[in-house]
Amino acid sequence: MSGAGATGRIARHASSILVGQVAAIGYTVADTVMTGRHDSTDLAALSIGAAVYICVYIALTGVLQALIPVVGHHHGAGDREGIRRSFQQGVWLALSIALPGMALLLFPGFALSWAQTDAAVLERVQSYLGWLAWSLPAGLLFRVYSGLNQGLSRPLLVTLLQLMALGLKLPLNAWLIFGGAGVPALGVAGCAIATLIVQCTLAGVAALMLLRHPAYRELQLFAGWSRPRWATQRELLRLGLPSGAALFFEVTGFALMAVFIARLGTTPLAGHQIAANVAAVLYMLPLSIGIATGAQASQALGAGDRAQARRICRQGLVLALALVALLGALLVVLRGPLARAYSPDVAVQAVAAQLLLFVAASQVADATQCIASFALRAYRVALLPALSYAVGLWGIGLAGGAFLAFSPPPNWPPVLSGPAAFWLANVVALGSVSALLLALLQRVSAVTSRAEAAASTAT
Numbered sequence: 001m002s003g004a005g006a007t008g009r010i011a012r013h014a015s016s017i018l019v020g021q022v023a024a025i026g027y028t029v030a031d032t033v034m035t036g037r038h039d040s041t042d043l044a045a046l047s048i049g050a051a052v053y054i055c056v057y058i059a060l061t062g063v064l065q066a067l068i069p070v071v072g073h074h075h076g077a078g079d080r081e082g083i084r085r086s087f088q089q090g091v092w093l094a095l096s097i098a099l100p101g102m103a104l105l106l107f108p109g110f111a112l113s114w115a116q117t118d119a120a121v122l123e124r125v126q127s128y129l130g131w132l133a134w135s136l137p138a139g140l141l142f143r144v145y146s147g148l149n150q151g152l153s154r155p156l157l158v159t160l161l162q163l164m165a166l167g168l169k170l171p172l173n174a175w176l177i178f179g180g181a182g183v184p185a186l187g188v189a190g191c192a193i194a195t196l197i198v199q200c201t202l203a204g205v206a207a208l209m210l211l212r213h214p215a216y217r218e219l220q221l222f223a224g225w226s227r228p229r230w231a232t233q234r235e236l237l238r239l240g241l242p243s244g245a246a247l248f249f250e251v252t253g254f255a256l257m258a259v260f261i262a263r264l265g266t267t268p269l270a271g272h273q274i275a276a277n278v279a280a281v282l283y284m285l286p287l288s289i290g291i292a293t294g295a296q297a298s299q300a301l302g303a304g305d306r307a308q309a310r311r312i313c314r315q316g317l318v319l320a321l322a323l324v325a326l327l328g329a330l331l332v333v334l335r336g337p338l339a340r341a342y343s344p345d346v347a348v349q350a351v352a353a354q355l356l357l358f359v360a361a362s363q364v365a366d367a368t369q370c371i372a373s374f375a376l377r378a379y380r381v382a383l384l385p386a387l388s389y390a391v392g393l394w395g396i397g398l399a400g401g402a403f404l405a406f407s408p409p410p411n412w413p414p415v416l417s418g419p420a421a422f423w424l425a426n427v428v429a430l431g432s433v434s435a436l437l438l439a440l441l442q443r444v445s446a447v448t449s450r451a452e453a454a455a456s457t458a459t
Helices: 003-038 040-064 067-076 080-106 119-151 156-178 188-212 214-219 230-255 257-264 266-302 306-342 346-361 363-378 383-406 419-458
Strands: none
Touching (some): 003 188, 040 080, 040 188, 040 257, 040 266, 067 080, 067 230, 067 266, 067 363, 080 230, 119 188, 119 266, 156 188, 230 363, 230 383, 230 419, 257 266, 266 306, 266 419, 306 346, 306 363, 306 419, 346 363, 346 419, 363 419, 383 419
């Protein structure tokens, strides 16, 4: 297949994923905008609570993302039994990892001890996390459904369900946050209750789809249901655990900034939450291209076509970089109106507008590390990327940001102090990680291509 053909396939696959990802991130946007309009204290609580929840949820979903390359390899090799086995074991894996996740959300004392903020804010954070804990099993089961479809390059059905879920989330949010029809205004807790209802609905509809929809009939996914089997669990965990760790370091290096910024006051924290929310929305574009690139590269590797896999990785990266460069430029121009759309507070708007410049500056590096990490999972390489994220995003990003914010060197510019210090360190960290992962991907793909050429010569 030509480079243009590979780009077209990635773009079509990614565009469907992108719509679904934007719908999913719409939950967070709706939570932030509606909560900000309701109460500033609730918005501060959402910033801390969302940081804790995202750290737990993304790490666990990262483990389940192992299904994408595993299913992709089986699909490329035409192995339906392997697809069925991986799906069933993915369900068992989701249920097992949900339990520790729920415990962390129900008892978040350790994580919240880092946030030196008002008792009223912490009380609302605990209520928010307590409701979200019960949504976790359903949310992870839906990620199994999503991983199966991504590995099969069938993202449209996932996207349709995510759009349906957003349509349910918005009115539920408005009702439960602001109150009405006999329900009191619940504020930030209302966001979490709405998410619980939506996640349970998604998991239920996805199960019905797998049982009834003709797209899954030939796979017989529920036939001969097996108990947990260590051989398949080990295959998933060998890739899933470091992938989950990589996502954990990536997200916590980003989200735990909120916990430290909480020490600077409510206004810096609210401004940070707006910038973090915009960054999360923009990240959906490279994330969608990364998922599509990794899935299609996995299928090519499963079919034994290593040259095609390398071509897919290269074209996915080029496509992502071209698009995020444009997004970054637009963000620089529109950062003021965006900040005003999120909050009526002029002080919060000023902080958010400044931080959005750092979001724009990070777009190319963020996209590079995203595409490279998904491509490396297609090659079953996950441990070294996880270590890169740990050193880069925690060592440089989080620790470096804390140093610059709370113990800056002499004559440190005031404009780069406070929350801006964390975002500056994050930009540097993303640049370092992206360079390491890109070099690793080039090395891995070159080695596998040479191995294929050597095998062809020998035969």
